Amino acid sequence: MRIPCPYCGERDGAEFTYCGDASPVRPAADAGEAAFVDYVYMRSNPAGEISEHWYHGQGCRNWLIVKRNTRTHVISAAMLAKGSAP
Amino acid sequence: MAEIIIPRGAFELHLRDLPPVSGANTLKVDERLESAMATVMSRGDNAALAARIHDAFGIVLPSGPQRVSNGVEAFIGVGPGVWLAVFEKAGPQRASKLAASLAGLASVADQTSAYAVLRITGEAAREVLSRGAFIDFDPSVFGPGSAAVTTISHIGVSIWRIDDAPTFEVALFRSYADSFWHWLTTTCTALGVGLVRHGGSARI
Amino acid sequence: MNRLESGGLIDRGKPLNFVFDGKKLAGYEGDTLASALVANGVRLVGRSFKYHRPRGILTAGSEEPNALVTLRTGARSEPNTRATSVQLFEGLVAESQNRWPTLGFDLMSLNNLLSPMFTAGFYYKTFMWPASFWEKVYEPLIRRAAGLGKASTQPDPDIYDKAHAFCDVLVVGSGPAGLSAALAASQAKARVILVEDDWLLGGRLLCEDQDIDGAPAVDWVRRIEGILTAMPNVSMLRRATVFGAYDGGTFGAVERIADHLAEPKPGVPRQRLWKICAKRTILATGAIERPLPFGGNDLPGIMMAAAVRAYATRFAALPGNEIVIYTTTDSGWAAARDLTGCGANITAIIDARASAPKGAARFAASAGIRVFENAVVVDASGGRRLRSLKLRSADGKIFELTADVLAISGGWNPVMGIGCNLGSRPVWSDAIHAFVLANPPAGMTLAGSAAGRFSLAEALDDGHRAGAAAAADLGFSPPPTKIPPCSEDATGSMPLWHVEGAKQKVFVDFQHDVTDADIGLAAQEGFRSVEHLKRYTTLGMATDQGRLGQVNGQALLARHLGKTLAETGTILSRPPFLPVAIGAFAGHHREMNFRPERRTASHDWAAENGAVFVDSGPWKRAQWFAIPSDQDWLDSVTREATAVRASVGVCDVSTLGKIDIHGPDAGIFLDRLYINMFSTLAVGKARYGVMLREDGFVLDDGTTTRLADDHYFMTTTTANAVKIMQHVDYCRQVLWPELNVQAVSVTEQWAQFAVAGPNSRLLLQKVFPDLDLSNDAFPYMSAIAVTWMGVPARIFRLSFSGELAFEVAVPARYGDALVRILMREGRDLGVVAYGTEALGVLRIEKGHPAGNELSGQTTATDLGFGRMMSQKKDYVGRVLAVRPALTDPMRPSLVGLRPAARSERLRGGAHILPLSSENRADNDLGYVTSVAFSPMMGSWIGLGLVSGGQGRIGERLRAYDPVRNGDVEIEICSPVFVDPEGVRVRG
């Protein structure tokens, strides 16, 4: 897998750590337990396009949002997570 | 206690055993011990930081993975808003002086001891490095001034190219030095490349 | 000798000696092991997998199912090696496999007699009674009979390495299509990598008597090779196999650097794994000839026609003196022409098609060859070699021919395995009677025979187009090139999957002994998808991965089901394309070099002082320091721990993760990371903190110091250093990007030493004479940055041991100097160096949780930190930490333990049960997390997680440890064994 890091350029997937679906957003502190249970545990797990978090730990040390197809592994976009909405 | 403490290079013992003369198909290698290094992290206003650095060093701060040098100081882009500053022949307090001069614009962490930096020069350097790093070192892609943070043999490295010799520098966390040396020497042997000690250290 | 006097690509001036099954033989430079065996008249080379039938060389390529040998001996012995792919070298030693006692007389061939019972899947129907016999009797028998070669039990003495490459266009295969493609792309100035499996470029052109540009094709190959070699933008890998296509245009290839030598030169790898990143790929991997079905079609002497042609043309070796050709293709006739040209004696050509191709009759007549049109071979016979065959003409007449070689040609299957790796599915083409890859993955093109365009002219043209198009696609401008004229070759064929009336077994998968009847039985028993067929009969699961027989088998299945091959389909090919040595994937990451080692700045000093090192993640840490008077490790550890409590000790704690956290919002940021407050911490002060995961369980702990208003220095456990750095980056980049916080790991910048014990202040004062380290000036949990002999240093008043203690940090380059000075200056105080074991003893005596307690299954409350959980702020894990199961008062929580009889030993991992209870899970109260021999207590002590925890203090329970035969009565106590009031630490 080749991940197009917005800073480093395209790199081998082995340089990155995966952290799953980027869609769930951490609820507000007072959102209550159910909201946190949903945020922490429940996943859409789509077969197709997904926006996900990858960490370029062996590169620029940035968290990325990568748009990838889980059926084909084709990556259509990658951006820095900081300042991007999933 | 009136004594002098001596810094230890991470590759000291390995380099000591290398022959000093170069011959055909050799790579010159030495450890950069006289330089100070620091991680410079922008606090948000990259333009102001770049201006301050330009004023201080005459260096145009790179916005991507490049190395820009004025011959004595260099800034290497290692991430968005993050640079590795390298100062040739600088003392152990250099990083804190930099921190003071960039106060408010950047956070600075001294990394002088954290990284062991090998300078590698010679025809075979590109091939040797590409054995380990999944990076395209073709001169059309990775010319002088190019930089990359990646891994070699499971070890995190920062690599930048300095000149057309070609000369590369490879920075890695010093605790990995022995394992990295093993990779370097076995790779050179496999390629039939001899390692020799760099004579002196050029100012670039 | 079956060697021709002239011709071929062998060097008759360089004879090579080799040994097969103990027999000394000779071949030439340029031979494969198989061609040398052919030249020596060796027919029988192996035994089949299941029935142990005698088998000879069938092919001349990597698809060989029969001629598998064990190459070399001892530690270098290499089972299941295809003789057809081994380049002959001086002194080569090979042994046949899967036979006992000898290849000629194999007792296991008794299986052949039982073959009427040993049908597809027979083992699923029997060996069930009695149940205990499976492991003891049946399975050992089956396992012994199965398998092929024997693996060495000695470590592989050779080395392997890895390399990376990038290109615009990757061309796989160097036959006419591949060479044309490489030429076209490279002339357009694209960066090209050409990979060839063989040691020579040329592919089929080496094995056929063809002309290109008015000269022998081999001359053209050499010319193109010369042009490509001279181009700086072309790299060529010979003896290299592209074994897999992976995501993003990444390809794996293995280069066999030294397999053609008796052994590699010192330091030179045997093989190299290439990871190639290509923008465009051209698969010019050719095609493989299909066998034909008839009884006894596995007899030694029956060979693929293309193989017989290759042995004659390239290797100047004839496999027999009386050759019959059986074909359904025009290429079978082309083979006959080439063979005749080499002087082979072809007695007959049988073409199953209604009529032979144009011009065939004239050729046959002039060569004196009998021709049978519209006829099929029904059975072949002989014992351990072919002697005669029976054929049936269209009108049902039976003819019998004698022959020692039968060359068969049943059509061509394009080789497109790599193209299927990313999920593209082959589809059946009625035009060429083969599966083709109609929709290759993006960026990949198939060219020549691999695309089902079988003629030489098509291959040259197709390759050129593909190469030019790939380059043009990337923005290069291919110059116009003339495609050279070449000899014509007809490519007509007719599929033939089944023959009626065979008396003997008709083999479909040769190595695995899958027969026509097995396919029928599978269909009859309901195994009707190609996947079921494969799994039930093992069709295509042999070392040739079905390259030869799979389509034939699938066609038979379709026939049984009354369907077409287009309907039943085929199997998706997965990596590796050809079997790859495990060593090649591992490279030098094996044995001691499996993973890199991290050494602290004091490593050499520790080694000089008797340190025994322990793995702590990737780090090597001193576990204890053995001195001559120590009887054993426990002696060393006890001595070290005692000395710390009595005077002073020094321990390298550099491996703890260290993170610099900067920025105006650093305090608020830390408040959200830790359960307790850090924004309120004063500059120059340190605080112990606990972090949770968002699910409410403990993630990590450590002390964090405020060095300036906008600068904190965080420490993590050694084990979690990398994880916490990632977590910090996640929190500041993803969760709270609005906070102005910068963070970077400085773990490696600082060598840090704990100086602990009542005399630690005395020692430090000697090393830092200008500092006031008194309690008033520098109380517990203080920190200061100083300059020590010209270098920056930091001193912290922290204690993991519960003693008066400090931690001193200097830049790692000076770590070695610092530890030597500390030890020298402490000599008159009786300073000891202590390792991780003593560190463990001291922390267990103080009840501090560490790795064994931070198991990822414990909560802050479990570990006694419940009261640290701030109510005033949001932090990671706050909400889910209060779920019912995490706040259940009966959760196991941290306690101390002591053996009731003080002389007894405790062990970590023992479970805790009530006294005189049954040894049952429902009596399980918890377990022992950490143990140590405490010099202070004079006994073993432990920490444990016990249901009801603190409420059980004083209670007698037992530590039950059946896996080590332990059952020790224990007393639950406070986890703080030493100085519970914390007087020493503030001393």
Add this chain to the structure above:
Amino acid sequence: MRYSIFALARGALTKHRHWHPAWRDAAPNGPYDVIIVGGGGHGLATAYYLAKIHGVKKVAVLERGWIGGGNAGRNTTIIRSNYGLDGNTQFYEWSMKLWEGLEQDLNYNAMVSQRGVLNLYHGDAQRDAYARRGNAMRLHGVDAELVDRDAVRSMAPFLNFDAARFPIQGGLLQRRGGTARHDAVVWGYARAASNLGVDIVQNCEVTGFVRSPEGRMIGVETTRGKIMGGKIGMAVAGHSSQVAEMAGLRLPIESHVLQAFVTEALKPLLPGVITFGAGHFYVSQSDKGGLVFGGDIDGYNSYAQRGNLPVVEDVCEGGMALMPMIGRVRMLRSWGGIMDMSMDGSPIIDRSPIDGLYLNAGWCYGGFKATPASGWCFAHLLARDEPHPVAASFRLDRFATGRVIDEKGQGAQPNLH
């Protein structure tokens, strides 16, 4: 017809004309009492036990492709019950007990081979963690032995003891662990279930659910038409989220690819299953002689049934660290299974929030070995509407309550389990 050596001998004389299809290739014929979605090992086992133990008359198994084509046919065939946490231990042990009598029960040789599973440890903390697990097993009546380095050496002398980055110090041994022939398990259950009247419907993909006006699940839409059923059980690990989505549910599950590998066939070399405690590598040898091995999942969400090169390298590095004599042995094939990775690493066998829909999901690495008990317990749940005692912890609500069963202590990050 009963399978036996005598039946085979008869076949030898009659050209095997007497064999029938192992299972009926049924057409949908509803309404059914229970519809099982998913014709893998778990689904077929569930159907078999529903018919056999609970006497449920009309049971259908719907498979979108061919039975056993998913993870049942894409695993490394290991069976074991060496789990340490309450909830897991008793469940996997029940599975092991069922394995031990499976072949006689099904009259099908699934080649259940109890040649032992040995988990190696390389340090004191790992030893104590294995002791903790082994002791938990013993408290549950499961066999477990902590063996030292010498004992490991006598069992597997070819391992790398002397030049190791992480030297072997010993291991946790479960002698009753081992392997079973994965495809045969599927076919054996299919045959036995079919013989009891279960309809196994292949090439029948579920495309939606049919709900009653009250919201109860009463049937499924399929590529072969609407099929009605009293209860619907999902056993589609790898694709649980996809099927659940049709019912409007989100699950605490991600789909990840796990690669596995087999070498060319070799004469007997390995005694049982060995796992390397300092890297990602485990290995056994099949009856055909191939070394079957694997390691970690690739670690990213995937439905592609294939992985990437870094994991191949990582696994082989582990292999060469542990047994450097396999350097010249060649990898023949690789494959990728889609793992239903749950948020705590443990499975779910429970009612869904929708009446009439039942879940069997989230098997992570444990799916194959769990096959018999999963079928047994899911059948129990479907038939009696209450959890079977040995699967009582595998509840869907445990993520909300915090009663997670997290063997690895990694929290809600499924790619780390």
